[in-house]
Every structure is written in structure tokens, then in C-alpha cells.
Amino acid sequence: MALPAASQTASPSTTTTQPSHILPAPFTNSQLELLTQGAEALVYRTHFLTPNTPVVLKYRPPKPYRHPILDKRLTKLRILAEARVLVRVRKEGVPVPAVLGGDWDNGWLMMEFVEGKTVRRVLDEWVERGAFKEERSASIPEEGEGDNDAGKQNQGGGGGDGEILDLMRRIGRAVAKLHDLAVCHGDLTTSNLMLRAPPPPKEEASPEGSSQKPLAGRQTVSTMREAAMSGEEPPVAAPSKVEPARDSSLAGDIVLIDFGLAAQATKQSQDEDRAVDLYVLERAFAATHPSAEYLFQEVLKAYGESFSDAKRVLKRLADVRLRGRKRSMIG
């Protein structure tokens, strides 16, 4: 349901978030800013260790329908697994948030705050700017497989096709870096990829400098589209509140987040698991940004050039797609 723009921004003061769960010590009485509330986890922005270190607190609250002892054990395994994978892959140079703290018995994990936007939001804004229209007609041939006209790309101006394609290549390489370790993400959507804004110049790096105004109640292309598909009200405010004010720059590093379902693949399963990651990401592009779908080819291209098993994974991806299509024809 698309509300008129005016009423969406009419009452920004109502967006102050009240913690909907009692957090464990020492956060019980802290004023934390709720970023998102997923089915499994609450994600807050706060500070940790020093007042200048912004962090994300990920808290998995108890599930009231599970036996408390079992619940505690499962939550602990889950959050600890997430922390371990993050530390392990960061050690190998994969761009993920640093783990700064945690308490598995109490279900929380503290991570470095990634200053930036999700790729989902970046693509939303790119689509909204209408950038794809000019660019597609200017430099992308009908079937989108064009890798032979690089010469036409980057034809000046703020944000030509060159920039968005470069972003796609950064995504491809970041995923490849993870997959090179045979670690699979398990939920590789565009919401779980972030574009880290280049750090501000030193003078501006004060804690106040980074507190952007939340965009109250803003709906994005993808929230509206999802809502239309599922017939539900789009989630209000939460996703956009996370992210800094609009800035159309596509510069910055890709950071992979949300390792709640990540796992080390075995030799036997690794190609399949990697291909499924790519398939999930491809579907995420298609579902929320159909007009940006052609860009995904560039992700795959960069991925394919990035590590030794990549070509095999791309072949496997073709099988996974085929199975996916069959399944959706039956279902």
C-alpha cells in the first residue's frame, strides 16, 4: 500500500523505538537504537568499549515456545557459530564486520558497525533515479550479455554505467573471497550485503558527525514490491532508519553481514552450496530489482575470474537454476 509521500513523513517523532524485549545485563537499562527486528534476532545500534566505537548488537531473544534449557542451548550454538565464522573469515581477509564482544549464554553478539547502506537500498535508489533507463539503452545490448562494449561504459557524468558495474564486480569478488574458503553464507540476499561508505575525513570523525537523520517511514521500491507480492503492509521505517541519509555515491567496499546461517562446506557439498548462494543472490536481484537484473551478469563475471573453483561453481549454478525453475513449475 503506497501512502502519499506527505503522510509518510508527517510525524517523524513517532519513529523513536522502544525496546520490545528486555535485554540481558548490562544492556537492560541502556538506551539502544533498534535497527531491525527480524524473526530470529533484534539488531540494535549502540557503542561498545569506548563512546567513539559504534557497534551493532545482535540479540537472539529466548523463544517462548521452546523448552528453556533446549532454547538456551540452541541459541548459544547459533550465535556462537555466527561469531566463529565471522572471526575465521575476517582472519582470512574476507570483508565482514569485526567481532568485538559477545555472551553466548545470554544470546548476544557485538559487531563493528558498518557505516553505509545495504546493497538492496543502493539498488533501490539507483532504480529510483532512473539510472538504468539511460544506461541500458546506452551501453547494454538487448540480451544483457554484453562484455564486448566496455568502451561505451563510463561515459562521464555522476554515476554512469561504469560505476554500477564496478559495484557489481566488487560484489562478485567479495562473495568469491568467502567461497574460496569453502564457507557458504546461507542467506545471501542484497540485504545481507553492505556498501561501506568511504570513511569521513579525520576532522569529521566525531561521534556526532555520524548520526544521520533517519528517513522516517520511507518506503523503498523493494519494500513496496514485496508488500505488493505478499499482500502485506510493508515494514515501516526500520530498514531505512538503519542507513545514512541518501547519497548516490556507489563508492566503497562491500561488506558481507548476517552469518547466522553460514557454514563451512565439505569437499562433497562445496560446489552445490556455493552455487545455491549465488542462486539466492540472483533471485534477490530478480525479486526486488527486476530492472537491475541484467547487472547480475557482471557479479557472476567477476566471481568467475576470482578463484580457481569459480568456473565449476558457475556451471553448477546452471543446474541449480534448472531445478529451481522445475520446482516453481510444479509448486
Next chain:
Amino acid sequence: MASVRTFTLPHYPDYPIHIALFKDVSNAEYLRSKLLEADSAFDYAFLDATTVSLFDHDHIISPTQLLSAAFLALHLHLTSRSKSRTPHSELVFRLHPNNNIGESYRKFGIADSTTSLIAVKLGLAPEITNESVAKHLGEHVKGESVPLGEEGQELGQWADEAKLRKIYKLEPAGGGKPKKGAVNGDGAALDPRKEMEAVILGLMTIKGS
């Protein structure tokens, strides 16, 4: 009087962390003997400054390795889950990536040969104040007190990167096998020192679990 900087951890404002830095220390053996005697007046975490590093978040550099150990020690103490005798020994233990308490003392704690020293005192009782700590350390540490700025960046001055990499089992800087297939591109811009510090905090957090 020694110069002591008091840090306040977000979320634990009631438990200030008092930290002092000394160089050219000449009585490390005496200080260590006080720890070994478990003399209650010497209830400190005495650390060799060569194994304490900094962390850089968007150009803001702070001694988060040390503050993380302090946070964990405090948090586990207050929730009755400490693994060692006192909150201060827990702090030393929390710096180490594995579960061997003795080893954590050998790697991070004061040694007879220590010359650059970091003293940490957790403010667990109201009578422990910046002044009381400054006075006591000033009387007992023979060495030059190094004043700390607000961020405490001076604490990382003596950090020995090679030693830290060895303790945390990280590849030597610039060393390691350059991977074929080069998924580099973006990674080339990574600052190895910064990466090391980020990983250290993670290893401390997941240690022993």
C-alpha cells in the same frame, strides 16, 4: 603521584577502569613478587605493554583490546562466571586466545624483565578512585609515568606486532602465501595492522567457547 586515566565503558558506567602507563620501569621483579604473594594492596592487572595493541575504527584509534579484556572480566565477574581467582587475573586471562591461565600470565602479564608497564585497576569499590590509584602506583612503581590522552592511544606505543601475531597465531605481516587466483583487487587496500587488531578482538571474544 602517577598519571592515571579513567575510562568509562559504555553500558558499565558504574565501574570505571583506571589505567596507568609507565616506561623505563626498573622494579618489575618487586611488583611481580607482590602479585605472586597475592598482596591485596597490589590487586592490579599488571601488563607488559609490548602485548597491548590498538584498534582503529574509521580513524578513531583506541585501546579496545585492553578495554575488551576489562569488559569481559567485569561482565563475567558481575554475572558470577569468572574462571580465575580475581577480576584482575581474569582480565589478564581474557587477553589470551586459549584457556591456559598460566600461559596468559607469561604472555601478557608483567615479567621480571618488563620495562614498559600498563597497570589496570577495575573500580569495583567506591574507595577505588583515580587519586587512590595514582597515589599507590606513584609510591610503588619505579619508572616514568606516561600521561594518557583521552583516547589512550599512548597505550599502544610499545606494541610488538610480531609478538602479537605469534600469540594470536596470525600470519606474519606481509608474509603468508600470496594466494593464486588473486581474489585481491579490493583486499590490496587492507592495512595489515588494522586487520590484526580487528581479528584479535574476535579471538578474545570466542576464546574457550
